[in-house]
Amino acid sequence: MRRHHRHHEGYKHPHKKHRLKKKLLFRIFFTFMLTAVLIIGGLGWLVHSLKPDHGLSPVAEKNAIFYLSSLQQKLNSSLSEKGIEDLYKDLNLYARVEGFESLADQKNLPTFNEIEKEDEHYSPKVVLGKHHEYFFAELKGASPRTAWFVSAKEIPRGFAFPFVAVAGFIFLILIMSFLTIRWMMSPIKVLMTGVKRISMGDLKYRIKTRQGGEFQVLGEAFNNMADGLEKMVAAKEQLLRDVSHELRSPLTRVGVAVDLLKDEAIKGSIKDDLKKMEELVAEILESYRLREGASSLKKSSTDLTELVTHVVEDYKDSAPGVVLKNPEDVSIVIDPMQVERVLRNLLENAIKYAKPQSVPIVVTLIKEKDGCVLRVKDDGVGIAEKDLAHIFEPFYRADAARSPGKSGFGLGLAIAKTIVEAHGGHIFATSQLGQGAEFTIHLPFE
Known part of the structure; x- marks a missing residue:
């Protein structure tokens, strides 16, 4: 039977409860701050990985010069339209070669003037940048003058690794933060279930939490409250049941005594009252008997x-x-x-x-x-x-x-x-x- 209990045994240390609340808020605040710092750091790393500093490092510049010199030597070894087209097929690289610019125009490759305007000035020896859909590189002083191009659409997926890695890292941080906060707050669901069960009259229900610390203290306080409620209600019901049992005998004796009265009006009035009392006692006892459930x-x-x-x-x-x-x-x-x-x-x-x-x-x-x-x-x-x-x-x-x-x-x-x-x-x-x-x-x- 659904019951409503308004009295309960309160927690004896309200200042501790206040401290627990402050600790919980601090932990949530710290988690969100840590998440924000990690996300901002990850975004900074992403920006840095996609846009290098203004100027190539000596090592990067040396490797770029070596690679472009190798390409230039291979081009010079078979300097012809056919040789340039073979480079297209072998290396998936396009080239604008001085003296063979008609071939580059057929591919709609940027001109030398255009790449000079788009030069990012990362190096005094190498021209680097992007023009529309092409990334380009040119070794200054090479003969014949040659600019190498690669379409952004043809860049291997591996070059997108920094972006994918950082995006995945940020997503992982968010998931871990969510799961951490959910784990921290999971005992609240357990407490709410306990409150609901107690409010529905299941005074034997007790909560269990695997976490220690603040929620363990709250769980123990809740169970202590439930123990007190169960004992109080059981004592009240036992008292009411005992009183109801004990009332039967005196009511019967009073009924016998009333039968000896000569005044019929008074006798009838008293008998009506006794009947109501007997009905009340019977209903109380029947109510407690039915609480045994299906077995009754x-x-x-x-x-x-x-x-x-x-x-x-x-x-x-x-x-x-x-x-x-x-x-x-x-x-x-x-x-x-x-x-x-x-x-x-x-x-x-x-x-x-x-x-x-x-x-x-x-x-x-x-x-x-x-x-x-x-x-x-x-x-x-x-x-x-x-x-x-x-x-x-x-x-x-x-x-x-x-x-x-x-x-x-x-x-x-x-x-x-x-x-x-x-x-x-x-x-x-x-x-x-x-x-x-x-x-x-x-x-x-x-």
Whole structure:
């Protein structure tokens, strides 16, 4: 049964809790700062790798001169249009050679004037740069004058390695940061699950966290709180159960003594009060018995349609009347006496809170794939929104909001909810004040 507990054993060291919060915030802040530094460093490395310093190092310049001199020697060894075209095929390099410029013009290669304008001035001995889609290099003073070109589209993929590596490195940093923060914050999900389970009435639930430090302390504090709540509620329930048991004997003796009274008016009044007290004690004890769950039920295969029809028949003459609308054939394994008790409770409440002009209460029974749905709908005084969330709590009464002067113990709906949940089902209500209420019960086949 869903329960709401407002009192709990608070944490005894609020200053420690404040320190834990500051430590957690510091760790998150430090993680993000470290991530930012690594990303900025990676971007700087990327920019540096794609654009070298203004000026080649002596080693790079020496190697560039050696490579271009080798190309020049190979070109001079077969200086002809055919030799230049063979270089195209062998090396995938294009060349503008002084004296054979018509061949370069056919390839739409940049002119010597154009590459001079695009020279990056990295070296006094080598012309380097990019013109449109071509990267170019020229060894100054070579004879004949020759500029070598390579299309940006034909650069091997290996040259893109610095960019891919840095981009991958940044992506890896982001993934690792996300996983680290997720790991740091994972105990919060465990705490939220614990809070939800406790709020639903599962006071035996305890949280477990594999992390140490702050969250370990919070987990232990949460479990200590749950221990205190469970003990407090168990003591309260035990007290109420013991008191209810002990009240039976004196009530019986009082009833016997009342029978000896001669004043019939006083006798009748006292007997009415005693009857209400006996009913209250019986409902309290029954409520605790049903909390044992399915083990307290006496289940059997039941024709639910016949059961509902029989109950509705008993109330059809009670104003404003009860009608069963298009019931479907449903056979289900339930405790028929307890389910009948739930239905009678809902019908009696609907009758109790009906308005003088109310139409008959409508009962529907629908068969679904995994179970059946039983609904009781009325157009009585309704339930206020502030009361709707609490109507299934023991001893909660919203009489003043629904219909002044109506009496009750506030246990009927609580017992109904316990019975339905013991069957593995659930019950809920929808309502608006002044527009009636609808109670829905779902009972599973298994």
